[in-house]
Structures are given as C-alpha cells and as structure tokens.
Amino acid sequence: MKISIIGTGYVGLVTAACLAEAGNMVICVDVDEQKIALLNRGRVTIHEPGLPQLIARNRRAGRLAFMTGYEEAVQHAEVIFLAVGTPSEEDGSADLTHVLGAARLVGRHLRHPAVVVNKSTVPVGTAARVRAVIAEELAARRVDIAFSIVSNPEFLREGSAVNDFMHPDRVVLGYDDTESAGIMRELYIPFLRQREQLIEIDTHSAELSKYAANVMLATRISLMNELACVAEAVGADIEAVRRCVAADPRIGPLFLQAGIGYGGSCLPKDVKALIRTATQSGCAPHLLKATDAVNEKQKSLLFRKICNHYGGPRRLEGKTIALWGLSFKPNTGDMREAPSLALIEQLLGSWCRIRACDPVACDEAARVLRKAHGAVKFAERVHLTRDPWEAVEGADALVLATEWKEFRAPDFSRLAAGLNDKVVFDGRNLYDPQTVQAAGLRYYGIGRKA
Ligand SMILES: NC(=O)C1=CN([C@@H]2O[C@H](COP(=O)(O)OP(=O)(O)OC[C@H]3O[C@@H](n4cnc5c(N)ncnc54)[C@H](O)[C@@H]3O)[C@@H](O)[C@H]2O)C=CC1
C-alpha cells in the first residue's frame, strides 16, 4: 500500500519504519529541514532500540523515503497518517496547531481520494475538526475529492516502540464513515495475532480511549507513590507491598513501581489535557487532579530527602551530587518532563554542583539545561558524562534517577570508597537496601524500610 506519514517524531518514525517493513511504500514528511537532512544521511534523530536498523533496511529496499515537501507525499499516498506533536497549552489543554496545520497542508495538496488517519493524541472532536479543515481547503480549490478520517491512537512506549508497534496489544480504529474500514484492516491485520485485537469504534470513543489509557497508567503510578509515602510513615516497605498486590490477577504486576514521579512527553501532558476536557465538559475531574498533584509533589521528594539528610537546604551549598540517569526512563534519550530535570533545578537552587551520567541522554540534557539555566551556570556547575564512575569522582552523595541497566549492579564497595558522605538516594528502588548498607553506605529509597 502507498502511505505517507506527516511528522518524524517518535510515533511518525516508528510507524513509518514498521509499515515499510510490512511491505508498504512509505514517505515521511517533516517541516524540520534539519531532521529530514539527517534522516536522509542515514542518521536517526532519536534513540530507539532497533529503529536505525529498520529504517536503514527499508531505505535500502526503496520502501521508505524522507522529505520536507507535502506535494509529492500527499500525491503518493492512499493513506496519510498525521503523527505530529500535540504539546500542552499554558492551561494544560492540547495544542492542536500542528495537527490542524498538517491537515490543512494535506487538504491543499490532495488530488485523489485518500484516507487521512490521525495518530496524534488529540481531544475528542478533533477528527471532525481535521475533516472540516481538509474540506475547507478542497472547497477553496473548488474541487470535490472523497476522503475519510480515521482516528487511530497510538499506544507504543518509548524504549520498546518498535516491538510495541510490531506486536500491539490492540489497534484502535475510530471511523467517521465505514468506507475506510477495508483499507485500514488490510494495513493492520498483518501485525495482529488475532482479529479480536482490532477494536473498531466511533472517532469520539477512539480519541477518548487514548487519554483513558494514559491517565489510568498515570493514576496507578501516583497511587503507588502515595502508598509509598504511607509505607514510609508507618514502617512498611512499598516493594513488599507491591509484590503482594501485584499477585492479584485483577491488579497485575505492571506500572506499580513507586519512584520520583512519571515523566515523558505524554503521561504528564495527557493527564493535564483530560483535566481540561473534563472541566470544560462539566465533569469534575477530582481523581485526575489528584494524580497530577501527587506527581508534582513526587518530583521534589528526593530533594526533600537530601535536604533532611544534610539538615536543611542551606547545608547543601557546595556539595557535589553524582546523578545516575537523566532521561525520563531507560532506553530513550528523551528528556521531555524528565523528573531528573526537576531535581537538578532544586539542587542548583541550593548551590550544589552536579556530576551526572546517562548512557544516551547527555547531549539532549546539555541542550535543555543550557537553555533553562544559561550556558555559564551550566558550564560551572554541571558536568555530564557517559561513565558512571567519572560522575562519582569527587562527589559527596549519589542519586539514582533513572533505572538504566548500566546502573543495576554497581560495585558498592567502590561507591563507598568514592563518595565523601557515603550516602545513596535511590529514586527508583533499584537497589537492595541491605546490600547497599552492608557496603558502609547510608541508603534512602522511596517508601522503603531501610
Ligand atoms: N512519543 C511517544 O512515545 C508517543 C506519542 N504519542 C502522541 O503522538 C504525537 C506525536 O508525538 P511524538 O512522536 O513524540 O512527537 P515529536 O514532538 O517527537 O515529533 C513531532 C514531529 O512533527 C513535526 N511537525 C510538526 N508540525 C508539522 C507539520 N505541519 N508537518 C510536518 N511535520 C510537522 C515536528 O517537526 C516533529 O518532528 C503526540 O500527539 C503524542 O502525544 C502517542 C504515543 C506514543
């Protein structure tokens, strides 16, 4: 099938590469000329396991191409995917500028019947707005071309995106007319184990289902973070509690990890966007607001623990903190809403120096930190490295912010010898407190009985 994908972010690139791998002819368009130039030179602009190989193979096979111009891409395609960003507006609602802008350009260049599929996460009613924008462009050109709109939310996770796309739990297709059902089934059935994984519904329900899934995950995390606070206060261990509740098949083991708050480009923004939708629709989003509030508080928990250990924020002045992990989760270089950023801001505010290590995200972190704190403060107070032991050199304390496998089993005796104040703050409950303490280190986790 001939396909075009608008947007070469995480979702666009993974969708493009996986659809090409399934034998489709795919063109990818982005307005970011630099990104397209890099992709055309064989440089994949994001860190996603398996993706560079998939892109290279399909480019070589002539099934995948990247360009900036809409004209060729729109004229090539029977199916056009919109996979552009939907960032938060000031008030938390989803900014649809990119989605509607892309739809307008599709309408401007459409010359033959096509299916326009929205993959971006968008508020209920956006499919109708996309339809209206395209219709407006066709009317302006005085042409009458049949087109369908499909709402096809994406559920992949960064770090395992290729596998998630290739082997989805479900594919949600929301139609505003059933004309496009045949073509969409043909496209997705090769990825499914069973036909039942295809969920075909109306566009409004499809759009809401994406937010429902993300807020459900976010709420589970906030609930575990709140329970961790209770566990610590009453002398229980959240890791033991987690094992007990996870054994109940009605609850299940995933997304029960207490930590330093959920980050990333989607859970935080989607909780906020659904709060807006609910409020505007006259529903009081009590639980969603609590999920968001717990997460905001959680992002300062480690800093509060560090302050308590040292006897107050003033006592932190001049301390050097080693930080393991910068990206919002392992296996990605994405720094969007990474909880490590909140911690770095708080530590810099207390005049600490930071020596941070991340296997992948150093360049992106440097870019974000320079922008937020200025080049001078960054250069004077933050040192970034890919080597965990270099980060520990001359440091007073260690903070674990992202559970990369590289940090899973360090030599704790070496850590104890290297850290001046012999203390570890484990923001992901990655370590066994007894093992850390046996090496002569003080251990602080999240909701743990140390
Ligand atoms: N990142 C993720 O893991 C997931 C994201 N989503 C959703 O998918 C959507 C895209 O997310 P990401 O891939 O993370 O976005 P991103 O922000 O990484 O990339 C979006 C891309 O779209 C391009 N773009 C913007 N306007 C354009 C236009 N008019 N024409 C062509 N290109 C344009 C930008 O230059 C950028 O390269 C969002 O709505 C997000 O909520 C859904 C599931 C997973």
Ligand SMILES: O=C(O)[C@H]1O[C@H](OP(=O)(O)OP(=O)(O)OC[C@H]2O[C@@H](n3ccc(=O)[nH]c3=O)[C@H](O)[C@@H]2O)[C@H](O)[C@@H](O)[C@@H]1O
């Ligand atoms: O809409 C999206 O963009 C995507 O958002 C999330 O995927 P992602 O942001 O890649 O990352 P997650 O694995 O969900 O992790 C999000 C955050 O929650 C944190 N987390 C996750 C799980 C857990 O038990 N505890 C916890 O604190 C992670 O450390 C991370 O900061 C969803 O899991 C995807 O299904 C969805 O498609």
